[in-house]
Amino acid sequence: MKTKSKTTEGYAVEALVSGVVQGVGFRPFIYRLAYEFGYKGWVQNTGVGVKIHLETENEADFKDFFAALKKDKPPLALIEDISFKQAQFKSFKKFTIKKSIKGESFVFISPDISICENCHREMMNPSDRRFRYPFINCTDCGPRYTIVKALPYDRNQTTMKDFIMCEECAQEYTDPLDRRYHAQPVACPFCGPQVELKEAKTGKKIEGEIEKASSLIKQGYILAVKGLGGFHLVCDALNPESVVQLREIKRRHRKPLALMARDLSLVEQYVNLSTTERQYLISARRPIVLLHKKREIQEIAPHLDELGIMLPYTPLHYLLLMEVGLIVATSSNKKDAPIMKDEAEGITSLCDYILTHDRPIYMRSDDSVMKIVDGKPLFLRRARGYVPYPQKVHEELKGPKHILALGGELKDTISVYKDGYVITSQFLGDLDEYQNYIYFEETLKHLCNLFAIQPEIVVTDLHPDFHTTRYAQKLGIPHLKVQHHFAHTLAPLLEHNIPPGKKVLGVAWDGFGYGSDGTAWGGEFLITDYSSFQRLAHFQNISLPGGDLAAKQPWRMAVAYLLTTYGKDFPRISALKDIQASSIKGIVEMIKNKLNSPLSSSCGRLFDAVSFLLGLSPKIIEFEAEAAMRLESAASEGVSESYPFYLWTHLNPWQISFTPMFDSLLKDLSDNLSPADISSKFHNTLAQVINIVAGKAREKHGLDTVALSGGVFLNKLLLKKTMELLKRNGFKVIRPLNYSPNDESLSLGQIAYALNWIKNNKEKG
Numbered sequence: 001m002k003t004k005s006k007t008t009e010g011y012a013v014e015a016l017v018s019g020v021v022q023g024v025g026f027r028p029f030i031y032r033l034a035y036e037f038g039y040k041g042w043v044q045n046t047g048v049g050v051k052i053h054l055e056t057e058n059e060a061d062f063k064d065f066f067a068a069l070k071k072d073k074p075p076l077a078l079i080e081d082i083s084f085k086q087a088q089f090k091s092f093k094k095f096t097i098k099k100s101i102k103g104e105s106f107v108f109i110s111p112d113i114s115i116c117e118n119c120h121r122e123m124m125n126p127s128d129r130r131f132r133y134p135f136i137n138c139t140d141c142g143p144r145y146t147i148v149k150a151l152p153y154d155r156n157q158t159t160m161k162d163f164i165m166c167e168e169c170a171q172e173y174t175d176p177l178d179r180r181y182h183a184q185p186v187a188c189p190f191c192g193p194q195v196e197l198k199e200a201k202t203g204k205k206i207e208g209e210i211e212k213a214s215s216l217i218k219q220g221y222i223l224a225v226k227g228l229g230g231f232h233l234v235c236d237a238l239n240p241e242s243v244v245q246l247r248e249i250k251r252r253h254r255k256p257l258a259l260m261a262r263d264l265s266l267v268e269q270y271v272n273l274s275t276t277e278r279q280y281l282i283s284a285r286r287p288i289v290l291l292h293k294k295r296e297i298q299e300i301a302p303h304l305d306e307l308g309i310m311l312p313y314t315p316l317h318y319l320l321l322m323e324v325g326l327i328v329a330t331s332s333n334k335k336d337a338p339i340m341k342d343e344a345e346g347i348t349s350l351c352d353y354i355l356t357h358d359r360p361i362y363m364r365s366d367d368s369v370m371k372i373v374d375g376k377p378l379f380l381r382r383a384r385g386y387v388p389y390p391q392k393v394h395e396e397l398k399g400p401k402h403i404l405a406l407g408g409e410l411k412d413t414i415s416v417y418k419d420g421y422v423i424t425s426q427f428l429g430d431l432d433e434y435q436n437y438i439y440f441e442e443t444l445k446h447l448c449n450l451f452a453i454q455p456e457i458v459v460t461d462l463h464p465d466f467h468t469t470r471y472a473q474k475l476g477i478p479h480l481k482v483q484h485h486f487a488h489t490l491a492p493l494l495e496h497n498i499p500p501g502k503k504v505l506g507v508a509w510d511g512f513g514y515g516s517d518g519t520a521w522g523g524e525f526l527i528t529d530y531s532s533f534q535r536l537a538h539f540q541n542i543s544l545p546g547g548d549l550a551a552k553q554p555w556r557m558a559v560a561y562l563l564t565t566y567g568k569d570f571p572r573i574s575a576l577k578d579i580q581a582s583s584i585k586g587i588v589e590m591i592k593n594k595l596n597s598p599l600s601s602s603c604g605r606l607f608d609a610v611s612f613l614l615g616l617s618p619k620i621i622e623f624e625a626e627a628a629m630r631l632e633s634a635a636s637e638g639v640s641e642s643y644p645f646y647l648w649t650h651l652n653p654w655q656i657s658f659t660p661m662f663d664s665l666l667k668d669l670s671d672n673l674s675p676a677d678i679s680s681k682f683h684n685t686l687a688q689v690i691n692i693v694a695g696k697a698r699e700k701h702g703l704d705t706v707a708l709s710g711g712v713f714l715n716k717l718l719l720k721k722t723m724e725l726l727k728r729n730g731f732k733v734i735r736p737l738n739y740s741p742n743d744e745s746l747s748l749g750q751i752a753y754a755l756n757w758i759k760n761n762k763e764k765g
Contacts, residue, residue, distance in 0.1 A: 010089035012055035019080035025139030031176040040092035045100035100152040114313035116141035134316035159360040166191035193359035214323040224351040229365030230339035231332035243299040256301035260329040262321040285385030286313035287368040305633040379740040383426035404455035405750035406468035415747035459750035463514035484513030487749030488709040494752040504705040509712035511604030522602030530756035537654035541599035554608035614675040639680035687721035711742035
């Protein structure tokens with residue numbers, strides 16, 4: 001990096017820093033660092049990153065400066081690359097922060113993050129001018145993705161544009177040595193956003209805003225509270241009547257509700273908390289973390305052994321919880337619709353009072369939800385706090401084309417690729433719901449505008465009737481289709497930087513995915529690399545009586561598996577006692593005559609059947625994976641036994657039959673073995689299936705790496721048992737860490753396929 005000008009005496013270097021380096025206090029950090037080293041020059045936001053020009057009259061190689069830059073960078077900065085070039089010495093008199101310039105835009109932006117400790121301390125200080133101000137922030141905290149309209153990330157390109165800074169805020173904003181230098185949402189009570197409390201039905205304003213809102217919650221009312229990415233519906237978590245009322249409003253009678261707790265001491269009254277779980281709870285990302293119950297809270301998460309809890313992440317949340325302590329904080333959406341970000345979207349019909357404010361939300365985003373497995377995150381939903389962090393691709397996959405991947409149909413996300421990086425959107429939901437489809441279109445437009453994406457290739461699922469497939473067909477650009485479980489497997493390969501050509505055993509287990517043979521897949525073992533896959537093994541196909549109804553009424557799958565195991569004279573066990581004999585007979589006839597009973601290798605439906613047979617699942621589930629979640633929650637610890645199964649390796653692909661398992665399971669039921677022990681044996685069985693198939697795949701195909709993906713691997717118990725077995729037997733195991741293993745990761749896997757497809761076609765000429 002030592003550079004001496006040819007025309008004047010001095011040394012200069014210019015660097016371009018790429019990554020998450022805008023909106024995180026990076027430029028003032030560089031300013032202070034240059035001052036410390038005695039360098040002159042400038043720093044500037046551009047459309048591709050942050051440019052730095054350093055110069056000095058004294059001989060220097062600048063290595064110590066850039067070492068300090070990497071070591072002491074702002075907490076939210078993520079440096080992906082630093083490139084250098086020779087610079088001309090220009091005899092600058094000082095170091096300055098230059099005005100941002102626009103350009104070819106693929107600079108990254110920080111996700112929305114929690115209030116920092118410094119701001120929290122100021123907010124609680126009666127002598128501070130921002131005392132109890134619910135929109136306090138600085139360069140280290142506050143809203144980002146949900147308020148930005150375009151890059152570079154400057155105030156006039158955010159929803160703060162119309163809030164004119166007062167003299168004091170402007171002074172902080174323009175002082176490079178101040179913590180609020182170029183903090184785009186900077187504001188105070190005199191010039192910034194204001195909070196408002198009003199009755200939902202009449203719109204009548206109520207004074208005392210936050211304090212009164214806390215009082216109303218304690219009195220049992222339902223409030224809509226505007227956060228970073230949308231409204232929460234809020235009530236007192238310890239008031240069962242209020243919780244039941246909220247459930248009625250949302251038509252959500254059993255699905256678990258998220259909690260927000262004032263502090264960790266309150267969290268620990270209700271759940272067990274590991275060191276890693278604690279770290280994620282208090283992190284700037286503030287996800288909802290699923291934690292093992294210590295005490296039951298009535299009506300919050302019935303029939304499950306975990307509570308989903310988050311800590312406050314906005315100043316408003318902190319102020320609201322000072323008096324209440326523990327609240328339900330669930331997304332303000334009607335059933336299956338996206339979170340609401342504007343009052344005009346119908347929020348008044350869902351609550352008694354509205355605690356809102358006048359800072360607009362540009363891009364809606366739900367809270368992120370995760371479990372911790374083996375000390376690492378397992379995302380159920382990736383959104384606020386994590387989007388839009390970039391994913392770097394393997395050097396051999398990099399290409400010049402812009403790629404758009406549209407994911408699947410349920411739990412959808414969008415991914416875009418440009419210049420070696422993938423950006424994946426927040427969770428978008430089920431696109432079969434019209435409002436979610438509009439949300440999909442909003443997000444697609446925002447991502448392409450924000451990162452200057454001009455799609456040259458679009459990628460979707462193989463399913464011909466998905467909304468995403470139909471949308472892609474209208475774009476008029478090359479359209480690639482990727483089989484569902486293949487895309488599932490490719491996502492962790494891309495995330496873990498697996499090189500092209502490396503074959504792995506992909507275990508993709510979920511409820512449903514359109515197979516390349518036109519049938520419903522879901523219990524798959526694939527030998528895969530980025531180019532293609534071979535279906536090595538799968539679960540034996542079982543009828544889905546009633547098609548989609550089989551996923552909503554688990555007793556149908558119980559009958560299907562009993563019929564497969566025993567024939568038409570299968571035992572009418574106690575779990576079926578509340579099902580009318582005529583209904584059971586009708587299901588048997590449907591399967592026998594192949595009427596609306598498509599075959600499927602679904603792993604999800606296997607869980608449904610077992611859960612129902614053990615008396616854990618209701619006849620009709622309310623939400624996806626309800627039966628499977630109850631089955632997992634029921635499992636006891638310390639059970640090592642498993643059930644028998646068949647692995648038919650003489651077939652191509654191999655098949656796994658669970659008829660021996662069901663026979664043994666019913667014997668355990670007749671012997672009064674507890675559902676907890678049976679559940680544990682069932683989970684052990686599935687882990688053994690993976691372990692044995694992996695062992696045979698290594699013997700025959702030399703595979704040493706196993707990739708676990710698909711929604712079934714949101715099951716913490718199954719994931720832990722499987723990883724333990726595989727690692728013990730010498731396998732390298734990879735799984736999604738920064739993404740969810742469910743259908744949210746499909747768009748990432750689709751990008752991986754497209755990149756390799758482009759590379760291979762380029763090499764072919």
